[in-house]
Amino acid sequence: MMEEIQTSESSSDRINTRAPKIVGNHHGVLIRKATKTYGTGKKTCDVLQGLDMTVKRGSIYGLLGASGCGKTTLLSCLVGRRGLNSGEILVLGHEPGSVHSGVPGPNVGYMPQELALFGNFTIKETLFFFGGIYNLKATFINSQCEFLSKLLDLPPCDRYVKTLSGGQQRRVSFAVALFHEPELLILDEPTVGVDPVLRHSIWNHLVQQSVEHGRTVIVTTHYIEEARQAHTIGMMRSGRLLVEDSPENLLRKFQLSSLEDVFVQFCLRDDGRHSTEQLSLTGSNTANCDSIETVAPGILSRERDVNANSDNPSCHSETASSRQSNDIKNDGLNSKESINFKSIWPCPHRLAVLIRKNYLMSFRNIGLFLVTFLIPIFQSAVANITLGNEPTNLRMAIVNDEIDSGVGRVCTNATDCEYSMLSCRYLRYVSDNIIQVPYENVSDGIEAGRRGHVWGVVHFGRNFTEEFEMREWAVELENIIGRRINVYMDSSNQQVAAFIQKWLVDAYGDFVKDFLRSCGHNPESGAMPLTFLDPVYGRKDTPFTEFMAPGLMIAIIYSAALLLIAATLVVEKEQGLLDRSLAAGVQMSEILISNLTSQFTTMVGQTALIFLGMLLIFKVPCNGNLALAVLITLLQGIVGMCFGLLIAVVCDNMNGVIFLTAANFLPVFIMGGILWPIEGLSFYLRNAVYCLPSTSAIEALRSVMTRGWGLEKAVVYGGVLVSLAWISGLLVLCLIVLRFRKNFS
Numbered sequence: 001m002m003e004e005i006q007t008s009e010s011s012s013d014r015i016n017t018r019a020p021k022i023v024g025n026h027h028g029v030l031i032r033k034a035t036k037t038y039g040t041g042k043k044t045c046d047v048l049q050g051l052d053m054t055v056k057r058g059s060i061y062g063l064l065g066a067s068g069c070g071k072t073t074l075l076s077c078l079v080g081r082r083g084l085n086s087g088e089i090l091v092l093g094h095e096p097g098s099v100h101s102g103v104p105g106p107n108v109g110y111m112p113q114e115l116a117l118f119g120n121f122t123i124k125e126t127l128f129f130f131g132g133i134y135n136l137k138a139t140f141i142n143s144q145c146e147f148l149s150k151l152l153d154l155p156p157c158d159r160y161v162k163t164l165s166g167g168q169q170r171r172v173s174f175a176v177a178l179f180h181e182p183e184l185l186i187l188d189e190p191t192v193g194v195d196p197v198l199r200h201s202i203w204n205h206l207v208q209q210s211v212e213h214g215r216t217v218i219v220t221t222h223y224i225e226e227a228r229q230a231h232t233i234g235m236m237r238s239g240r241l242l243v244e245d246s247p248e249n250l251l252r253k254f255q256l257s258s259l260e261d262v263f264v265q266f267c268l269r270d271d272g273r274h275s276t277e278q279l280s281l282t283g284s285n286t287a288n289c290d291s292i293e294t295v296a297p298g299i300l301s302r303e304r305d306v307n308a309n310s311d312n313p314s315c316h317s318e319t320a321s322s323r324q325s326n327d328i329k330n331d332g333l334n335s336k337e338s339i340n341f342k343s344i345w346p347c348p349h350r351l352a353v354l355i356r357k358n359y360l361m362s363f364r365n366i367g368l369f370l371v372t373f374l375i376p377i378f379q380s381a382v383a384n385i386t387l388g389n390e391p392t393n394l395r396m397a398i399v400n401d402e403i404d405s406g407v408g409r410v411c412t413n414a415t416d417c418e419y420s421m422l423s424c425r426y427l428r429y430v431s432d433n434i435i436q437v438p439y440e441n442v443s444d445g446i447e448a449g450r451r452g453h454v455w456g457v458v459h460f461g462r463n464f465t466e467e468f469e470m471r472e473w474a475v476e477l478e479n480i481i482g483r484r485i486n487v488y489m490d491s492s493n494q495q496v497a498a499f500i501q502k503w504l505v506d507a508y509g510d511f512v513k514d515f516l517r518s519c520g521h522n523p524e525s526g527a528m529p530l531t532f533l534d535p536v537y538g539r540k541d542t543p544f545t546e547f548m549a550p551g552l553m554i555a556i557i558y559s560a561a562l563l564l565i566a567a568t569l570v571v572e573k574e575q576g577l578l579d580r581s582l583a584a585g586v587q588m589s590e591i592l593i594s595n596l597t598s599q600f601t602t603m604v605g606q607t608a609l610i611f612l613g614m615l616l617i618f619k620v621p622c623n624g625n626l627a628l629a630v631l632i633t634l635l636q637g638i639v640g641m642c643f644g645l646l647i648a649v650v651c652d653n654m655n656g657v658i659f660l661t662a663a664n665f666l667p668v669f670i671m672g673g674i675l676w677p678i679e680g681l682s683f684y685l686r687n688a689v690y691c692l693p694s695t696s697a698i699e700a701l702r703s704v705m706t707r708g709w710g711l712e713k714a715v716v717y718g719g720v721l722v723s724l725a726w727i728s729g730l731l732v733l734c735l736i737v738l739r740f741r742k743n744f745s
């Protein structure tokens with residue numbers, strides 16, 4: 001069946017841009033003196049310790065070893081996802097990552113331990129995604145889909161991956177590694193969670209691939225006995241290969257019936273530092289890494305016993321380096337291959353496939369898609385509804401000693417020029433936002449304030465009106481005190497206290513003017529000789545929302561862009577999707593660009609909605625050029641995306657993303673002048689906050705929206721330039737971190 005398909009889908013139908021076939025090398029994989037370390041300082045973990053490995057081209061190599069001995073690390077080095085600290089690797093005759101290797105790329109099929117599948121894709125879409133990365137033709141992908149469905153007993157190809165059982169998903173993952181018919185298959189535990197019948201058929205297929213098609217297969221498994229079907233078995237322990245031989249030879253030499261027993265024998269010898277013939281076949285090395293806690297089923301307990309019997313688990317010195325040096329020369333390990341700059345340049349067809357994937361993922365998750373747009377609208381609505389409004393229903397205790405009903409001193413609604421109960425007349429001018437609650441005396445009012453029943457006490461003396469009447473000639477201190485309105489405030493809430501204070505002062509001005517008018521005087525004669533005329537910019541009563549709106553809009557767009565891109569990439573990282581894509585030949589720069597592109601369209605939509613809401617629903621004016629305001633906001637969104645990219649390349653899990661996003665938000669926006677003017681900061685801090693990514697842009701947007709300024713003003717073009725500088729700086733930083741992490745991860 002397989003042959004039929006391969007014949008019918010011959011070369012012209014298949015891969016358009018496969019890497020050139022490697023000729024003249026009889027090794028599928030050759031590794032010499034590989035060392036790999038994780039961490040630094042005291043936390044250093046030596047995972048590979050001078051490991052040597054030889055995999056014949058066209059053979060199946062079963063890599064066995066306890067959990068944590070470094071198998072996955074070794075495989076990730078083979079596919080070019082990690083670099084060695086020292087030592088050398090040749091894959092299909094070339095260094096992984098070199099121009100002609102096709103690894104990472106179409107020459108390798110990599111099945112990581114994680115599922116590494118897009119849950120919202122169908123099986124067919126999954127194959128088409130990876131097929132697109134390899135630039136395969138649709139007819140070939142379709143035929144492979146049909147063939148592998150039968151071979152691996154896959155559900156119908158239009159089933160969504162997330163709806164499949166665990167075992168079915170693993171088979172799809174296996175199919176993804178196989179379907180483009182790579183030269184080299186690297187399979188990290190492909191048979192986990194697969195039933196025995198299917199496991200049998202998978203191994204048969206692997207044998208067929210190697211025997212009939214000359215493909216090289218490296219497979220790790222915890223089911224040691226199934227590895228009997230491999231041509232060579234490598235038994236790995238603590239970052240070294242204990243032995244490398246055919247299963248038959250191993251069983252014969254030890255006169256044992258199971259490979260599991262052979263493995264235990266090797267572990268025992270390793271721990272006992274016995275130099276055996278078998279051990280001398282490979283170059284074994286030095287120190288042990290960390291403790292290996294779990295091992296494969298069946299050998300777990302025995303491995304533990306072995307370790308328990310050993311006083312000193314460190315390992316042997318090497319033996320077979322002379323044999324290897326010949327191999328190294330023959331295989332050209334010493335000649336470093338250059339990494340062509342062109343090969344890391346983004347490739348248009350892969351970019352297109354990645355961008356399409358991003359859009360498809362967004363549309364498939366319709367809930368998330370809607371939330372992506374609704375959250376910014378919701379946030380701006382909440383901010384507009386809750387911030388900047390005047391507080392209402394504020395209870396104030398009124399202690400009016402003028403009132404004495406026993407002698408007829410009661411409040412009236414008098415509006416004429418009569419000096420009578422002026423305290424009551426003043427209170428009529430106090431804003432309705434204040435609820436006036438009469439109290440008998442000042443101490444009761446203050447006690448009510450202490451209990452939180454009122455926001456303060458307004459006290460009028462018994463002779464308030466009389467002293468007010470005498471004001472023209474009242475120069476004695478007691479007259480002045482007598483006409484005072486004494487206010488005791490609960491100033492625990494600075495905003496509320498400030499409002500009440502303003503309303504009481506305003507009420508006094510209105511009261512005096514009205515009284516003077518009723519007495520035939522010019523009302524302005526009682527006004528303060530300080531007048532605020534029409535403002536240069538803004539309005540006399542500019543609401544707080546207008547001050548806050550520019551910062552708020554930037555904050556919403558910036559943080560949404562940051563979180564979305566960081567979360568998307570880190571989730572792909574966590575699920576192994578990123579590793580699989582990179583092993584398929586996708587460049588990290590392509591992943592970054594494709595994410596920037598697809599997230600940009602989302603951000604444009606979010607920006608449009610926020611501007612519509614702010615301008616049309618919440619009536620925030622934009623006195624300047626609207627296009628300029630949108631540009632400044634979008635640039636800040638891109639800054640947020642670049643920050644998100646940086647967070648994604650630094651963090652390996654969502655906890656890190658959440659932590660860094662939260663840590664980033666507060667300083668950027670609170671110090672950036674979104675809620676409080678930065679003029680309120682100390683001199684040094686005020687200059688320092690301009691180094692934050694959003695401070696200048698918020699000022700620029702505020703100047704455009706409220707002052708109507710344009711790009712000719714330094715504040716405005718400064719905001720644009722600072723955003724551009726941050727974008728470039730963050731992208732460069734991303735690339736540096738990526739290079740650093742590739743070399744040191």
Ligand SMILES: Nc1ncnc2c1ncn2[C@@H]1O[C@H](COP(=O)(O)OP(=O)(O)OP(=O)(O)O)[C@@H](O)[C@H]1O
Pocket residue numbers: 038039045047065066067068069070071072073074113290745
């Ligand atoms: N990114 C990393 N940073 C630090 N240590 C790591 C990292 N990845 C793996 N390790 C450590 O390296 C050692 C080898 O891990 P690796 O995943 O290669 O083992 P393995 O043989 O594949 O195990 P298993 O069979 O359980 O998958 C382990 O001790 C692991 O904790």
